[in-house]
Amino acid sequence: MTSPISKVMSVEEVVGSLESGMTVGIGGWGSRRKPMALVKGILRSELTDLTIVSYGGADVGLLCAYGKARKVVAPFVTLDSIPLEPHFRAARQAGAIEFVEYDEGMFMFGLLAAAHRLPFLPTRAGLGSDVMRVNPSLRTVRSPYEDGEELVAVPALTMDVALIHLNRADRRGNAQYLGPDPYFDDLYAKAADRCYVSCERLVDTADLLKEGPVQSLLVSRSMVTGVVEAPGGARFTSCEPDYGRDEEFQRAYVAAAAAPESWREFTKWVHE
Amino acid sequence: MNASRAEVCVVACAEAFRGDGEILAAGVGGAVTVLAARLARLTFEPDLITTDGTCLLTGDVPPLGAEPEVIEGWLPFRDHLWLVLHGRRHVMLGASQIDRHGNTNISCIGDWARPTSQLLGVRGAPGNTACDPASYWIPRHSTRVFVPKVDMVSGVGHDRAGSLRHRELRHHELRRVVTNLCVLDFDGGLMRLVSVHPGVSVADVAGNTGFPLIVPDEVPETRLPTTEELHIIRDVLDPGGLREREVRA
Known part of the structure; x- marks a missing residue:
């Protein structure tokens, strides 16, 4: 029996493998299971000029606040229990970032197209809305069949790197979710050239099924470049069932964002 | 028993x-x-x-904030x-702005290129309105929300569905708009007053709406909850009274 290859890395090693100007997909949804340990690693780095692809939450907000994001591709940026993300708002209102605003379903089709190595997927979502107006590069495509319908051709959301956080993983990168929703983390892994997984706990491969059924094995090692053990690595967002969202911390985050002095004090958290 | 607003x-x-049958009743969240x-x-x-508010389809119908005892999906x-x-x-959406055609905006206020107020982003509103029957719940009926023209069309209205409604947007269907003052629907693609809530006048509605509504000669009052409905709301589903925090008369 061969000994398993280890893809275990530190946050710093993952961040050190990234380059300015890259397109970075970030898993989770809103303020749920965001790879915050990896995002904080980027905040501490010299990286800049990133394009962020995300069902956005504080990941997007922080990357805007730290001047890391040049462009954001998202259907929303929200903290869920607090609807609006203060740093994303500030960046948009200052004209500091480029924004590609898609419908949620369009965004999923963009991920699916990339995961299937297709140039686009067609959908009705977006037709008639101003998503078509504010994304003048979006094209429609006519069905070649009898219906002849003209649908939105959602371009593949390809990305250089995907960052996702799951509950468990083994050293080779097989990753498992134990919460109620996989979100789209497997699609990010498949849409990216390289995927880095952080997890609450590294376990032996033989132990993966001790905590969840085979269906909970969401991401295959063939899609994964590196694995980081980062307990609490989604905080302050939720990582069910290991922990819920830290609502008190999230409220403090929003309150601190209201003024530069309080925000400077708060950012010590990024260096923890 | 007097019903609250x-x-x-x-x-x-x-x-x-009513009449939806075996489909998902989806809401934007909040109590109402x-x-x-x-x-x-x-x-x-x-x-x-119905759901638990996240991804569980509940076999029972739990009170607000309570976990379901039975999960069916x-x-x-x-x-x-x-x-x-x-x-x-059938989804009941929210809107920061809505116009007489039923176009809605949850994305941003002002010029999209550099908004004066960035809101949520379009979320799922384009696809929801393109593909599903949609209604709206607007807890604060005012001229800030009911505007002549929305700044960013997130949810698609009748005029924007336009000729596509016979083909690509054939599933586009706006059912009703419920506010803290009244119930509205659409007639010929334009917003129409259906009923006013008890204690609200047609003039109250018109004064809080930033465009002309279709107003029939006779506008009835919105029906009152039945005794059974009040019992279910008060004693079963929302004993904590969360609904009262969301609606101001």
Whole structure:
């Protein structure tokens, strides 16, 4: 029996493998299971000029606040229990970032197209809305069949790197979710050239099924470049069932964002 | 028993789901839309499918904030986004702005290129309105919300569906708009006053609406909750009275 290859890395090693100007997909949804340990690693780095692809939450907000994001591709940026993300708002209102605003379903089709190595997927979502107006590069495509319908051709959301956080993983990168929703983390892994997984706990491969059924094995090692053990690595967002969202911390985050002095004090958290 | 304005609103929203049968009653969240779906299911629309607020389809109908005791299905976000496209779903959305054609905006206020106020982003509103029957719940009916023209069309209105409504947008269907003052629907693609809540006049509605409404000669009052409905709202689904925090008379 061969000994398993280890893809275990530190946050710093993952961040050190990234380059300015890259397109970075970030898993989770809103303020749920965001790879915050990896995002904080980027905040501490010299990286800049990133394009962020995300069902956005504080990941997007922080990357805007730290001047890391040049462009954001998202259907929303929200903290869920607090609807609006203060740093994303500030960046948009200052004209500091480029924004590609898609419908949620369009965004999923963009991920699916990339995961299937297709140039686009067609959908009705977006037709008639101003998503078509504010994304003048979006094209429609006519069905070649009898219906002849003209649908939105959602371009593949390809990305250089995907960052996702799951509950468990083994050293080779097989990753498992134990919460109620996989979100789209497997699609990010498949849409990216390289995927880095952080997890609450590294376990032996033989132990993966001790905590969840085979269906909970969401991401295959063939899609994964590196694995980081980062307990609490989604905080302050939720990582069910290991922990819920830290609502008190999230409220403090929003309150601190209201003024530069309080925000400077708060950012010590990024260096923890 | 006198019903509060919030209770009238819950029932008016529940009425949006009447006749929907075995489909998902989806709400934007908050107390009123969730109560509406659950109330409809517990009374006149027993086949409705409702969620726990996340991805569980509940076999029972729990009170606000309580965990379900029975789970009958699983609808993670990926399947919810599939269901939006499939259409066996009626959604009650919110809107920061709405115009007389039923175009709505949750994205941003001002010029999209550099908004004066960035809001949520379009979220699922384009696809929801393209593919599913949609209604709206607007807890604060005012001229700030009911505007002549929305700044960013997130949810598609009748004029924007336009000629596509015979083909690509054939599933586009705006049902009703419920506010803290009244119930509205659409007639020939333009917003029409259906009923005013008890204690509200037609002039109150018109004065808080930034465009002309179609107003029939006789505007009835929104129906009051039945004794059974009030019991379910007050004693079963929302004993904590969360509905009252969402609605100001």
